[in-house]
Amino acid sequence: MGTLSRLRDFTADRDAVPPVPISAEGIDDELDQVITESNAQDVRLDTLDAFTHLPVDATIAATDTHIIVADGTDFDNVAVSGDATLTNAGVLTIASDAVTGAKINFIDDSVATTDTHILVSDGSDFGNVAVSGDA
Structure with a gap:
């Protein structure tokens, strides 16, 4: 079976009804040979170029x-x-109130809401600490 590695050299009317087969006109000799050897019925496309067309149905x-x-x-x-x-x-x-503490994975006992405590970060995670000093 022949294998094709790119589509940018093909021409086809993507919106035609019924669909028009891919044409190999203008493609290099190597690809023409692959299609000839495989009799064009067993050609498989392995990779595609950037997706540029979305058929609408x-x-x-x-x-x-x-x-x-x-x-x-x-x-x-x-x-x-x-x-x-x-x-x-x-x-x-x-939506309002859709995200709760229970739905956030990083919240555990160390950052649970506690009266007179605040969350403090050490640069990698948060800790629940009591307010102290002259605050």
Whole structure:
């Protein structure tokens, strides 16, 4: 089976219905030879250049404030849900009181809320210390 390593030299009408096959016109002799040897039916694309085109169909149609999420097989158009909202300008807002101390991993007994104590950092983590002196 022939293996192709880049797509930038291919030409195709991506939006044609039905789709137009990839054309090898203008590609170097080495690639033309790979296609000829493999009879063009077993050519596999191993890597792609930067993703520049997203085909639009019913599952990924442009929908206000939705995002495109992959499940490892394909993409789907979904709304952000839960404790956050997303605007069509890309602003993500977390709902009031959605983040609690129990939801933050670094909070443990050493930084739990304690009357007359403050949090002090040593540059790598926080500690819960009593206010002392002339404070």
